[in-house]
Structures are given as structure tokens and as C-alpha cells.
Amino acid sequence: MSTDELRERALASLHRIGAAVPEGTGLHARSPITGENLFALRATTAEETERAIGEAAEAFRTWRTTPAPVRGELVRTLGDLLRAHKSDLADLITIEAGKIRSEALGEVQEMIDICDFAVGLSRQLYGRTIASERPGHRLAETWHPLGVVGVVSAFNFPAAVWSWNTAIALVCGDAVVWKPSELTPLVSLAASHLLDRALEQTGAPRELHRLLLGGRETGELLVDDPRVSLVSATGSTRMGREIGPRVAARFGRVLLELGGNNATVVAPSADLDLALQGIVFAAAGTAGQRCTTLRRLIVHRDIADQLVERLAAAYGRLPIGDPFDEGTLVGPLITGTAADAMATALERAQAEGGKIVAGGRRVGTNSGAYVEPAIVRMPKQTGVVREETFAPILYVLTYDTFEQAVALQNDVPQGLSSSIFTRDQQEAERFLAADGSDCGIANVNIGTSGAEIGGAFGGEKETGGGRESGSDAWRAYMRRATNTINYSSALALAQNVSFL
Numbered sequence: 285m286s287t288d289e290l291r292e293r294a295l296a297s298l299h300r301i302g303a304a305v306p307e308g309t310g311l312h313a314r315s316p317i318t319g320e321n322l323f324a325l326r327a328t329t330a331e332e333t334e335r336a337i338g339e340a341a342e343a344f345r346t347w348r349t350t351p352a353p354v355r356g357e358l359v360r361t362l363g364d365l366l367r368a369h370k371s372d373l374a375d376l377i378t379i380e381a382g383k384i385r386s387e388a389l390g391e392v393q394e395m396i397d398i399c400d401f402a403v404g405l406s407r408q409l410y411g412r413t414i415a416s417e418r419p420g421h422r423l424a425e426t427w428h429p430l431g432v433v434g435v436v437s438a439f440n441f442p443a444a445v446w447s448w449n450t451a452i453a454l455v456c457g458d459a460v461v462w463k464p465s466e467l468t469p470l471v472s473l474a475a476s477h478l479l480d481r482a483l484e485q486t487g488a489p490r491e492l493h494r495l496l497l498g499g500r501e502t503g504e505l506l507v508d509d510p511r512v513s514l515v516s517a518t519g520s521t522r523m524g525r526e527i528g529p530r531v532a533a534r535f536g537r538v539l540l541e542l543g544g545n546n547a548t549v550v551a552p553s554a555d556l557d558l559a560l561q562g563i564v565f566a567a568a569g570t571a572g573q574r575c576t577t578l579r580r581l582i583v584h585r586d587i588a589d590q591l592v593e594r595l596a597a598a599y600g601r602l603p604i605g606d607p608f609d610e611g612t613l614v615g616p617l618i619t620g621t622a623a624d625a626m627a628t629a630l631e632r633a634q635a636e637g638g639k640i641v642a643g644g645r646r647v648g649t650n651s652g653a654y655v656e657p658a659i660v661r662m663p664k665q666t667g668v669v670r671e672e673t674f675a676p677i678l679y680v681l682t683y684d685t686f687e688q689a690v691a692l693q694n695d696v697p698q699g700l701s702s703s704i705f706t707r708d709q710q711e712a713e714r715f716l717a718a719d720g721s722d723c724g725i726a727n728v729n730i731g732t733s734g735a736e737i738g739g740a741f742g743g744e745k746e747t748g749g750g751r752e753s754g755s756d757a758w759r760a761y762m763r764r765a766t767n768t769i770n771y772s773s774a775l776a777l778a779q780n781v782s783f784l
């Protein structure tokens with residue numbers, strides 16, 4: 285598709301959604317499909333950012349006492365609008381993030397799913413009643429809305445990550461100020477406008493959600509503002525390393541979802557057909573640009589040659605190109621810089637003893653950054669393997685004993701996702717045990733990516749420790765109050781302390 289066609293298609297989607305393009309200066313909407321700019325956009329100014337946070341803080345004051353199931357109505361309406369505009373939003377995701385159609389639709393489905401989850405949650409923000417040690421006393425905990433949640437999101441899931449945070453934050457009674465990636469402003473304008481429509485339809489305060497379009501300085505204003513109670517940030521470990529201490533310095537809360545360096549172990553008993561499919565999707569899908577992308581394959585020595593050969597053959601058949609073309613499985617990398625980083629990593633891998641057995645070349649004729657997903661056999665887990673390069677490179681390592689496989693899986697600084705392909709139940713369970721995988725996500729007979737929203741999503745070590753999305757991740761978006769209620773006429777002190 286040409287840049288003109290992409291522009292038209294983007295405008296048509298935005299128009300159906302009802303969102304306007306704020307033309308001006310400071311920011312560009314662009315498409316990795318052609319690598320060219322689509323529109324010049326007006327960035328949010330520092331004063332506007334300041335005001336937006338103030339407005340959100342003000343809207344929070346009424347929202348926090350709106351009954352949670354009523355708050356759920358807002359999110360239900362957002363879910364309905366997402367269903368109605370699924371295709372439009374998916375188009376914008378393809379245009380700005382370069383995802384193939386099925387993955388772009390999948391991203392919007394993830395948003396719909398989290399809205400459904402959050403609506404149910406709006407009637408389940410349970411606290412506990414706890415046995416008191418004193419007669420005539422009751423102990424309870426109450427979950428209260430937290431405040432303004434600052435959401436910082438990345439280009440690769442330009443809408444879903446926002447929705448995980450926003451749907452949950454809104455039912456929890458919070459307000460949201462969103463600073464999306466500057467690479468995906470149109471997706472954020474569209475998603476934000478759908479929420480504006482839901483706010484209007486349900487009569488909720490419009491200021492409950494504010495969108496900030498801008499770069500690093502805008503993000504910094506959000507991160508440093510004491511009115512922002514929680515900063516939920518998704519992105520690189522480098523970014524998290526900066527944000528974490530800044531928010532901690534003002535005693536704010538952070539929820540970090542940072543880099544991954546995800547591994548799959550393939551045991552000798554594995555169903556190799558199943559493993560093959562799981563590996564190719566996890567490693568080459570989304571052009572290797574998921575935080576859950578499979579980056580390290582740890583294969584038993586006895587099956588390594590056979591598996592690598594089959595993988596290389598499958599890689600050779602992967603259709604690479606315009607994600608709008610039917611049949612394309614691998615779209616472009618987000619920028620030329622990402623392609624350069626991939627080339628540099630491949631050079632380093634070779635210098636560290638690696639051998640490229642599939643792909644790795646840049647392809648395509650326009651200025652989009654199209655690359656062949658690469659497979660590199662490594663003699664050991666060298667420096668480059670231990671780093672996250674946000675591109676489709678799959679490093680293959682071999683192992684002899686299960687203990688070695690687990691040690692290799694865990695011996696990287698990141699701890700997001702992991703999996704094992706095996707038919708040996710003991711091995712599977714050992715991989716999931718306390719001394720097995722050290723990641724936030726550990727799977728069996730499935731790849732590392734493509735988690736469902738029902739579980740808590742996030743990881744350990746340099747991945748940042750935060751959990752978003754399902755399970756009880758909502759607790760990060762609320763504050764807990766412990767209540768002691770004395771319904772007797774005597775004042776009994778805890779721990780049998782006597783006084784007076």
C-alpha cells in the first residue's frame with residue numbers, strides 16, 4: 285500500500301470512529317509499512333499536560349464515590365464501542381505498528397476481553413474480614429480508589445496495554461492520564477476518542493481520561509507529578525530504570541512491565557510438530573516485536589539438528605511484506621533504527637561464535653524496515669544473547685540435562701516469559717516449580733507469547749516485577765485500608781497491653 289493509500293485508510297477509520305486529527309507541529313504520525321510520514325500533529329504542551337493532570341485529579345474526586353458497578357457500566361460501553369469499531373482500530377494498528385491483520389484484530393479482541401473482565405470485576409473488588417484477637421472486635425480490609433493513574437505505553441501493543449490499565453483503573457475508581465508511544469499517535473487518538481464517547485454516553489466526567497501526545501519531556505512531566513498516584517509503564521528496561529527511582533523519590537507507586545528475553549526449552553520427548561508451530565509464531569510473529577517474543581531456544585542435543593533444520597525450512601517459507609496483503613505473516617520493523625539494531629546484534633552474535641542458519645537480511649524496496657526473521661546457533665549464552673534486541677532473532681542453544689536447560693533459561697537478567705515443550709509430566713512440573721523457571725509467565729507445550737488477559741501479566745528481575753491485566757492485578761490500582769471495629773463497650777488493647 286502506498287503512503288497516500290495509507291493516509292486515506294487512516295482518515296477513513298478515524299472518521300468512522302469519530303476522532304479528529306489535531307493537525308499542527310511537534311509530532312508526526314507515520315507508517316512503518318512505507319517508512320514515511322502520514323500527518324503532522326500538534327503535540328500536547330507542558331501547560332496542557334499540567335492542566336490535564338489537574339482535571340483528571342478533579343474528576344477522580346467524584347468518580348471514587350461512584351459505586352463500582354456503575355463504574356463498570358462505563359467500561360461495558362467502551363467494550364461495546366470497541367466491538368463496533370474493531371476493524372477500524374485494527375486498521376490503525378496495522379498502519380502505525382505494522383501488524384498483520386489477524387494480529388491487529390487480536391489486539392483489539394484483547395481490549396474487548398479486558399473490558400468484559402473489568403465489568404465483572406466491578407462487582408468483585410473484594411476485601412477480607414479477618415478474625416480479631418479481641419472480643420467484640422472485627423477486622424476488615426477495604427479497597428479504595430487510588431487516584432490518577434499515569435499510563436505510559438509502547439508502540440508494539442499501542443492500544444491493548446492502555447486498555448489493560450484503563451479498563452481496570454476505571455472500575456477501581458481511578459482517573460487515567462495516558463502518554464502513548466510517539467510512534468503510534470493515531471491509534472491513541474482513536475482509542476481515547478472511543479473512551480470519550482463512552483464517558484459521554486454514560487454521563488461520567490469527561491476528564492476521567494486525558495491523552496497526552498508528545499515525547500520524552502511529556503512523559504517526564506507525568507512521571508514526576510505528585511498528583512499521579514501510580515505510574516504504570518510498559519517499555520524498555522532502560523526506560524524503567526529511569527522511571528522507577530523518579531517515582532519512588534516522591535513515594536509514588538510504579539507498575540513496570542519492561543524487557544523480556546524469553547526462552548523455550550524443547551525436551552527430547554516433545555511433540556516436534558507442535559513445538560515447531562509454537563516456536564515459529566512466538567519467534568517470528570509480530571516481527572519479533574512483542575515483549576513476550578521467543579528469543580532463546582534451548583534444545584536437547586539429541587534433537588537440535590533436526591529441529592533447527594525444520595525451523596530453518598519454515599522460516600524460508602514465511603511471507604514477509606505489507607501487512608495489509610493477504611497471506612503476509614511478517615510485517616515491517618517499526619523503524620530503520622530497529623533494523624540497524626538487528627544487524628548489529630547479528631554481527632555481534634557471529635563475533636561471539638554464532639552461526640546464522642536462517643534469514644537475517646533486510647528485504648523490500650521501499651523505505652520500510654523489512655527483515656527476514658533470523659535463526660542463529662550459538663555455542664553458549666554469550667553477551668548478545670543475554671540482551672533483548674527488539675527484532676526477530678532466535679538464538680539456539682543446546683543442553684544435555686534438564687538442570688542445564690533450566691539454568692540457561694534463568695541465566696539472563698530479564699524474567700518475563702518462558703515455556704517448555706515436553707511429554708514428560710515430571711519435567712513439565714519441575715519447570716513450573718519453585719526451582720524451575722524464574723519468570724512471571726511459565727508455560728507448557730505452548731510458546732512464550734500470546735497470553736490471555738485473564739491471568740496476571742508481567743515478570744521478574746529486569747522485567748520490573750509489575751503485574752497487569754487479569755487475576756488480582758487490580759489491587760495495584762487501589763489502596764487498601766485495614767479497619768478495626770470495636771462493637772463492645774470495653775477498650776481492649778491488642779497484644780494484651782494494659783494502660784490506664
Ligand code: UN1
Pocket residue numbers: 394440441445518573574575576732733734735736
Ligand atoms: C507486550 O508485548 O507488551 O502475551 C504485551 C502477549 C500479549 C501481550 C504482549 N497478550 O504476547
